[in-house]
Amino acid sequence: MDRMALVVGVNYYSDKRIPNLSGCVNDAKEVARLLKHNGDSSRSRNFDCKELYATGPDHAVNRAAIKDEARRLFQSKAEIALFYFSGHGYIESTGGFINGSDSTRGDEGLSLRELVDLANGSSARHRIVILDSCYSGAAGSVPGMENHAAISEGVTILTASRSDQPSLERKGHGVFTSLLINALEGAAANLTGSITPGSVYAHIDQSLGMWDQRPVFKTNTDSFVSLREVDPAIPLDDLRKLKELFPTEDYEYRLDPSYEPRDEGRTDAMPPADPRNNRVFSLLQKYNRHGLLVPVGADHMWSAAMESKSCRLTRLGKHYRRLAEQDLF
Numbered sequence: 001m002d003r004m005a006l007v008v009g010v011n012y013y014s015d016k017r018i019p020n021l022s023g024c025v026n027d028a029k030e031v032a033r034l035l036k037h038n039g040d041s042s043r044s045r046n047f048d049c050k051e052l053y054a055t056g057p058d059h060a061v062n063r064a065a066i067k068d069e070a071r072r073l074f075q076s077k078a079e080i081a082l083f084y085f086s087g088h089g090y091i092e093s094t095g096g097f098i099n100g101s102d103s104t105r106g107d108e109g110l111s112l113r114e115l116v117d118l119a120n121g122s123s124a125r126h127r128i129v130i131l132d133s134c135y136s137g138a139a140g141s142v143p144g145m146e147n148h149a150a151i152s153e154g155v156t157i158l159t160a161s162r163s164d165q166p167s168l169e170r171k172g173h174g175v176f177t178s179l180l181i182n183a184l185e186g187a188a189a190n191l192t193g194s195i196t197p198g199s200v201y202a203h204i205d206q207s208l209g210m211w212d213q214r215p216v217f218k219t220n221t222d223s224f225v226s227l228r229e230v231d232p233a234i235p236l237d238d239l240r241k242l243k244e245l246f247p248t249e250d251y252e253y254r255l256d257p258s259y260e261p262r263d264e265g266r267t268d269a270m271p272p273a274d275p276r277n278n279r280v281f282s283l284l285q286k287y288n289r290h291g292l293l294v295p296v297g298a299d300h301m302w303s304a305a306m307e308s309k310s311c312r313l314t315r316l317g318k319h320y321r322r323l324a325e326q327d328l329f
Contacts, residue, residue, distance in 0.1 A: 002079035004124075005047040006069050007032040010054040010061055010087030015104040023169050024086040025053045027132065027177040031084055034184040039230035040193065046228060047082065054087075060101035067110050074122035080225055081124035083115070086177055089133030091163055096138030098131065112139040120152040126225045128197060131159045132174045137216035138163035156197045156219040165213050176215060179204040186230040191239065191290060191320060192329045193232035196224040233290055236329055238283055242292070242313075242321040245280070249318045252296055252310040253284065260305040270306070284311060292317035 009028025011021045028051070035047040050069060054061035066085070073081050088099040090106025097109035112131075116139055119127040131139060136159035140151045151157065160167040160176030168175045180200060182188075188195045188203040201217040208214065232239070245253055257270040259281035266272075285301050287293045288311070295304035295311045304311055313321060323329055 003047045003082075004073055004076055004078040004080070005032070005035050005049045005082040005084065006052070006073045007035070007049055008052045008061060008066055008069075008083075008085045008087070010085075010099070010101060012054040012056050012060055012101050013088065013099070013103065014057065014060065014101055017105070018088060018099065018103055021087065021169070023173040024132075025055055027174050027181070028053065028084065028086045030181050031086075031177065031184070034181065034228065035082070038228055039184075039186055041231055044229070047080075054101045062102040063100035063108065063110050066098070066100050067114065070110070070115060070118055074118040074124065074127060076122075076124060078124045080126045080128065081119075081122055082128040082130070082227075083119070084130045084132075086132040086174060089131070089135050089167065091135035091138055095141075096135050096163065098133050098136070112136070116140050116151060116155070116157070119155050120150075122154075125154055126221070127155045128225075128227075129155070129157045130180070131157075132167055132177045132180075133160065134166040135163050136160055136167065137165070137214075139216075140218045151218060151220045153220050153222070156221060157216070158197060158201055159216040161213040162216055168213055175208075175213065176204065179207050182207075184228050189230045189233070191233050191292075192236060192323075193230045194226040195228045195230065196226055198224050200227065234286055238286065239320060239329070240324045241283065242287070242317065243324045245284070246313055246317075246321055249313060249321060252312045253293075254308075254310045255281070255301075255305040256308045257306050259284075260302060265302075265306050281305060287317065292320060 007028050009025035011025045013020055032049045032051050036049050037043045038046045052061045085098050090097045096112040099109035103109050140157045183200040183203040188199040204215045258274040259277040261273045261278040288301050293311050293313050295301050297309045298304040
């Protein structure tokens with residue numbers, strides 16, 4: 001398998017000066033569950049996950065273990081190497097840290113600079129770092145130059161909060177990871193069913209107000225990779241028909257009453273329902289529900305058909321028509 005993920009959740013901290021957490025392990029387990037298989041009908045295999053969970057004295061995850069496994073991950077030749085961490089984080093003038101169970105103070109954790117250096121030096125084509133920890137937005141920044149990122153091509157970093165913000169828990173779950181889970185379940189999928197780091201960030205960003213913790217997204221890549229696939233909102237064969245029904249982007253598809261299968265509102269002067277046109281109209285209505293087209297000169301598709309008007313593609317519809325024309329899905 002050419003997709004590898006290291007998933008780390010740390011609830012337990014041995015030093016009483018660092019409080020234990022309650023939701024990190026459960027959050028990490030749920031992220032791992034979603035990454036292992038796609039959400040399509042066949043539940044196809046996705047990431048090969050290595051999981052490290054700190055739940056108590058007999059199941060601690062120390063800094064060295066996190067660093068060693070992160071090194072193994074990023075030394076692989078995987079197509080995608082993904083690192084996820086949920087636990088305590090720390091920031092000081094020299095940079096940020098993520099803390100293992102053996103940390104007695106914040107700066108005894110794995111430094112974010114070390115972690116990003118491992119990702120930067122990796123031979124994996126795509127390296128993705130996702131951090132649900134306080135002050136994690138420092139990852140990839142140059143200390144003293146926080147507005148400048150230092151990440152290599154192929155690296156993407158998604159963090160729960162800015163470098164000056166804590167990462168919050170609500171009802172035993174991280175605010176950030178709850179939204180990440182929702183995104184991976186399908187809320188961040190595009191119409192072809194792909195969930196990318198960019199769409200995950202957009203979903204989380206739109207779900208948090210400006211007064212909340214703010215997620216941080218840094219990337220240096222020429223193409224987004226899919227983190228997970230779910231069943232497309234519109235079957236791909238139906239989506240490809242955009243290029244057939246609309247020969248050009250600005251083409252208006254002419255309707256008439258024969259496209260509407262119901263007799264409601266039909267007069268004797270109108271043509272009867274035509275089964276072939278009914279099937280086309282059902283597809284056009286599906287496009288309309290997903291924002292790909294709109295009726296012209298009418299409020300609803302039913303009105304457009306019964307009044308012999310037309311429909312046209314939206315900007316989103318034109319985008320997917322171009323993808324279909326170029327056989328990109």
